[in-house]
Amino acid sequence: MQRPLWGLDLRVLGAVIVLTLVGLIANFSTSFAEGALASAHFYRQLIWVAAGLVIMVIVAAVEIRYIQLFASLAYGLGIVALLAVLVIGQTQMGAKRWINLGAFQLQPSEAVKITTLLGLARLISGYPREAGRAGLTFAALAMTIVPTFLILIEPDLGTALVFPMMMFCMLGWGGVPLWHLLLIALPVIAVITSWNLTLHALALLGLLVALFLASRRWLVIVIATVAFVALGAATPALWNHLHPYQQKRLLTFVNPEADPLGSAYQIIQSKIAVGSGGMTGKGFLSGTQTQLKFLPEGHTDFIFSAWGEQFGFLGSALVLLLFFTIFYQGIRLAARCHNPFHSLVAAGIVSLLTLQVLLNMFMTVGLLPVTGVPLPFISYGGSSLLTWMTMAGLLLGVSMRWREY
Amino acid sequence: MSPRLGTDAVRLWAFRIIGTLLFAMLGFRLFHLQVLHSEEYREKADSNRFRIIEIPAPRGAMRDRHNRLLVTNRPAYSCYGVPRELWRDKRSMELLEQILGFTEGFLPQELRPNRGTFAPVRIKRDLSFEELSKFEELRDLIPGAFLEMEQKRAYPDRLAPHAIGYVSEISKEELSRWPGLEMGDLVGKRGLERLHDAELRGRNGRRVSVVNAHGQEVGAVERLRRVEPIPGRELWLTLDLELQALAESLLVGKIGAIAAMDVRTGGILALASAPSYDPNIFAGRVNVSEWNVLLEDPSKPMLNRAVQTMYPPGSTIKMAMLLEGLESEAVTPEWSIHCPGHFTFGNRTFKCWRKGGHGRVSALTAIEASCDVYFYRLGLLIGVDGVHRAMSRFHLGRLTGIDQTSEAEGLAPSEAYYNKRYGPRGWTKGFILSIAIGQGEVLVTPVQMCAYAAAAADGKVWRQPHLVRAIYDPVTGKVATPPPPTDEPLNASAENIALIREGMRRVVWGESGTARGQRNQEVHIAGKTGTAQNAHGDDHAWFVGFAPVEDPIIATCVLVEFGEHGSSAAAPLSNLLMRRYVLAERGVEPGLALAGDSH
Numbered sequence A: 001m002q003r004p005l006w007g008l009d010l011r012v013l014g015a016v017i018v019l020t021l022v023g024l025i026a027n028f029s030t031s032f033a034e035g036a037l038a039s040a041h042f043y044r045q046l047i048w049v050a051a052g053l054v055i056m057v058i059v060a061a062v063e064i065r066y067i068q069l070f071a072s073l074a075y076g077l078g079i080v081a082l083l084a085v086l087v088i089g090q091t092q093m094g095a096k097r098w099i100n101l102g103a104f105q106l107q108p109s110e111a112v113k114i115t116t117l118l119g120l121a122r123l124i125s126g127y128p129r130e131a132g133r134a135g136l137t138f139a140a141l142a143m144t145i146v147p148t149f150l151i152l153i154e155p156d157l158g159t160a161l162v163f164p165m166m167m168f169c170m171l172g173w174g175g176v177p178l179w180h181l182l183l184i185a186l187p188v189i190a191v192i193t194s195w196n197l198t199l200h201a202l203a204l205l206g207l208l209v210a211l212f213l214a215s216r217r218w219l220v221i222v223i224a225t226v227a228f229v230a231l232g233a234a235t236p237a238l239w240n241h242l243h244p245y246q247q248k249r250l251l252t253f254v255n256p257e258a259d260p261l262g263s264a265y266q267i268i269q270s271k272i273a274v275g276s277g278g279m280t281g282k283g284f285l286s287g288t289q290t291q292l293k294f295l296p297e298g299h300t301d302f303i304f305s306a307w308g309e310q311f312g313f314l315g316s317a318l319v320l321l322l323f324f325t326i327f328y329q330g331i332r333l334a335a336r337c338h339n340p341f342h343s344l345v346a347a348g349i350v351s352l353l354t355l356q357v358l359l360n361m362f363m364t365v366g367l368l369p370v371t372g373v374p375l376p377f378i379s380y381g382g383s384s385l386l387t388w389m390t391m392a393g394l395l396l397g398v399s400m401r402w403r404e405y
Numbered sequence B: 001m002s003p004r005l006g007t008d009a010v011r012l013w014a015f016r017i018i019g020t021l022l023f024a025m026l027g028f029r030l031f032h033l034q035v036l037h038s039e040e041y042r043e044k045a046d047s048n049r050f051r052i053i054e055i056p057a058p059r060g061a062m063r064d065r066h067n068r069l070l071v072t073n074r075p076a077y078s079c080y081g082v083p084r085e086l087w088r089d090k091r092s093m094e095l096l097e098q099i100l101g102f103t104e105g106f107l108p109q110e111l112r113p114n115r116g117t118f119a120p121v122r123i124k125r126d127l128s129f130e131e132l133s134k135f136e137e138l139r140d141l142i143p144g145a146f147l148e149m150e151q152k153r154a155y156p157d158r159l160a161p162h163a164i165g166y167v168s169e170i171s172k173e174e175l176s177r178w179p180g181l182e183m184g185d186l187v188g189k190r191g192l193e194r195l196h197d198a199e200l201r202g203r204n205g206r207r208v209s210v211v212n213a214h215g216q217e218v219g220a221v222e223r224l225r226r227v228e229p230i231p232g233r234e235l236w237l238t239l240d241l242e243l244q245a246l247a248e249s250l251l252v253g254k255i256g257a258i259a260a261m262d263v264r265t266g267g268i269l270a271l272a273s274a275p276s277y278d279p280n281i282f283a284g285r286v287n288v289s290e291w292n293v294l295l296e297d298p299s300k301p302m303l304n305r306a307v308q309t310m311y312p313p314g315s316t317i318k319m320a321m322l323l324e325g326l327e328s329e330a331v332t333p334e335w336s337i338h339c340p341g342h343f344t345f346g347n348r349t350f351k352c353w354r355k356g357g358h359g360r361v362s363a364l365t366a367i368e369a370s371c372d373v374y375f376y377r378l379g380l381l382i383g384v385d386g387v388h389r390a391m392s393r394f395h396l397g398r399l400t401g402i403d404q405t406s407e408a409e410g411l412a413p414s415e416a417y418y419n420k421r422y423g424p425r426g427w428t429k430g431f432i433l434s435i436a437i438g439q440g441e442v443l444v445t446p447v448q449m450c451a452y453a454a455a456a457a458d459g460k461v462w463r464q465p466h467l468v469r470a471i472y473d474p475v476t477g478k479v480a481t482p483p484p485p486t487d488e489p490l491n492a493s494a495e496n497i498a499l500i501r502e503g504m505r506r507v508v509w510g511e512s513g514t515a516r517g518q519r520n521q522e523v524h525i526a527g528k529t530g531t532a533q534n535a536h537g538d539d540h541a542w543f544v545g546f547a548p549v550e551d552p553i554i555a556t557c558v559l560v561e562f563g564e565h566g567s568s569a570a571a572p573l574s575n576l577l578m579r580r581y582v583l584a585e586r587g588v589e590p591g592l593a594l595a596g597d598s599h
Helices: A010-033 A041-061 A064-088 A108-126 A133-152 A157-174 A178-193 A197-215 A218-240 A244-254 A263-276 A303-336 A340-364 A382-400 B009-036 B038-049 B083-088 B090-100 B106-114 B129-141 B172-177 B191-195 B197-201 B241-250 B288-296 B314-327 B363-368 B372-393 B415-422 B431-436 B446-458 B494-509 B566-586 B590-596
Strands: A090-092 A095-101 A104-106 B050-055 B069-081 B121-124 B145-154 B167-169 B186-188 B205-211 B217-219 B234-237 B256-262 B268-274 B336-339 B342-345 B348-351 B359-362 B468-472 B526-532 B540-547 B554-560
Touching: A010 A041, A010 A303, A010 A382, A041 A382, A064 A095, A064 A108, A064 A133, A064 A340, A064 A382, A104 A382, A108 A133, A108 A157, A108 A340, A108 A382, A133 A157, A133 A178, A157 A178, A157 A340, A157 B009, A178 A197, A178 A218, A197 A218, A263 A303, A263 A340, A263 B009, A263 B038, A303 A340, A303 A382, A303 B009, A340 A382, A340 B009, B009 B038, B038 B050, B069 B083, B069 B090, B069 B129, B083 B090, B083 B106, B090 B106, B090 B121, B090 B129, B106 B121, B129 B145, B186 B191, B186 B197, B191 B197, B241 B256, B241 B268, B241 B566, B256 B446, B256 B566, B268 B446, B314 B363, B314 B372, B314 B446, B314 B494, B314 B526, B314 B540, B314 B566, B336 B372, B342 B372, B348 B372, B359 B363, B363 B372, B363 B494, B372 B415, B372 B431, B446 B494, B446 B526, B446 B540, B446 B554, B494 B526, B494 B540, B526 B566, B540 B566, B554 B566
Parallel strands: none
Antiparallel strands: A090 A095, A095 A104, B050 B205, B069 B121, B069 B145, B167 B186, B205 B217, B234 B468, B256 B268, B256 B554, B336 B359, B342 B348, B526 B540, B540 B554
8 A cells, every 4th residue: 555556567557558559550540541631530549548548547546445435336327328328329320329428429338348347346246255146146147237238229239248248257257156157158059059950959968967067956957958948949039139230240240252242341351451461561551451441440340450451460469469468467467366346357357358359359350240349449439448448547456456455 | 264256276277268269269360361361362452452444455447458548446435333332322323324324223233243343344335425424524423433435446438338347245155265355345246347356456455553442543553564455457458448439329229239359459349238337336335226227127238248148140141151161162152043032942932031032143142142042052062060160160159258257159050959959850951041041040149240250351360359458567567468369260261261251342342232331432341231030029130340341450240139131220330330440540530531421
């Protein structure tokens, strides 16, 4: 306490700063593509980076005890913000995701990542260790389903998906029994394998064996079996509830050549951009895919492709290494924290970051469908950048206070 | 117990291992794309940004014997579209349809197969001025379309459409037969355009420009990659522009054909067929309705009657018959017959064209007065194979090999032919009577008859008619001569040849000549009239001739379908042509000479 900077993780700090620089360079190049900085999105990003650095420092300085105190409140405010979007939000391209604040547009679903994370950390850390963990799992599920659902109906499938994944990681880190996690994963596995009956049956079998070994409860086995089969059967109906563009994205992912104009076009052009970068890249502002606008969404979802085209494998590996540094250091930090809330916050941030980075980057290299998840610290967008700078501040704050109880 | 969470080593390592594996996977994937397969993706990126536009090579011109232009090119604008870009913006597609006058839904249908590609597709050739100005006005609304200047065929005097032929877009079937060509290329379809397509075509060039994702050109950065087109070679023809124009004007309102030939070389001076058509119909894009009108016209204006249509030659064949009779010594010049106006063979009576008969007729008078009875008798003496030999000597009923497409062969019947057609006992010697006077199954083309007249005029050699005298390469400046025509000696004695030529002279200058009306003192012509019996209507009129009699330089053949009499319908046209040509060769103004003596 006497020396709060003691333990400040310089590697994380360095990685964050370099990543925001990477983001600025990439944004400059995509902004430049639109004609001599005509769209000026680079300048806005510059402002947000500056604001973000300030916020990061402030957040890092705040005692985490206070944050813990207000975590539940923050969670509640997040839900209110999501409801507000649905009521007074701006509709753009068929989705209601933004609240207009005059000069800026706020995307609350980004900030809600923090509030939900804090809420979950508070819940899990505060749950009596002696009590059965079933109640904790149910409570975490309930806390997560609310924002997930509200974002899903905006609709914003990509962002919504991140929440249950984050919850899954945090519950895992928080120490719920393995069979709880297996049960949570069950619907996902049931839906994904429902296309093929053999696969479906094999997945069920494997899951049941694992569940039995982990829980030794017959009731769990029976419930799991019923739920698995029912979900498998209900998936076609579920499918019909998806938006046509979401269906298309998923179908396109299975067979990208089927629709070379739509979302497959984005994946194809992104792969071309990344692949054509080669070992050392085409050079700053010399990426043809980026500069000639063959790369769609070059400053948001596919900004990594723009980077990869210009700076090649070496540049891509650098970004990968920076994110990996945060992941590695973050997990280490979470593991040595004395305070469970601190530990869960760190683990949550690292999980969320890693999830988003992987979802985005796997998409740009054609290994995942176009989900619309931005790349932390790098993609254009104030809401996303400020959210991640806050996260970085939290992580750094935790790193300075890992000895606190 | 420590209150810390997550120190459970299993969980810590589970997080670490799973996370590290996922990062490693990503790294591997990046290595795969950016290092192992980067070349492949670099090519794809290049094919995105480089637009390759063909620069069509100017097609070779065609010139007449004095190097005056018959066919040339002039600039025309084509509209191209980038399928992906147009497809993405349905409204621009509709707008383009309106500008170019397509029906709604035409473009989506045309572009559907290529809708994902950036490679431009030619949407319409040869835009009209109105279409061009509308396009220029609205081009900002249609970023996926652009104009390219190309060349189209131009015919300054619209002459000789049949001989020249035409070009149009390559068909699928031709595409598979001719390597190195692409969809949308223009190729010769008929006539000289077809025969000399490879020389005329040249080689297309290429222009490479850089385009953005909207298909807009952002610069022709790749100057080095530009490949200049190689212009096609020129065809230098033997045609005489003025004579061709005269021949065509003489046939206006008629159905028929004219061929004129340089006696000394075999070069075709004029080759006309009527009814005719305006070659400009094919110059740019083919107007479907005009094309259908041409195809469905019962008088078949697309047909080159001079080369592609066969007719019985009528009395014009008689010189060939007489020459065979003399050469085979079946008759002598002095041998004579009595013509009472008819000839009885077996139980049938064959008429002479002159009811009252010709009286005593020998070789010269038989030609001069065109006595049929003389040739009935002569035919019986030389036999069917004699008729065949007589015709073959002059390439009648045989392909001449003229440099034109779809030449008709005709028919020079022989005993073998009749045996095959009717069986060995199915025909009688009586058949010979009609073919000996050029009726019945004998079939020839006007160009064959022209070469026949030229051979008679020359006296020594049958010359293969041809239209191309040289092929000029504008790149190297070299003039190549086509393979020499296959000329053949006539194998006839000079006296016999002199006799039939004298007969032809007397057709015009003798007191009972059938073309006495064509006498003029400036240019002495010789020839032979003919009337081909026609089962479908009035007889066809023939005239074959040459001029000047003293030293022939031009031979002509005129055929007028349903013209009835060679002497009135065909001979005057022939006379006009030959007189005009000979006078022009002598340097005399032909217009003045014409006025004086038209009988």
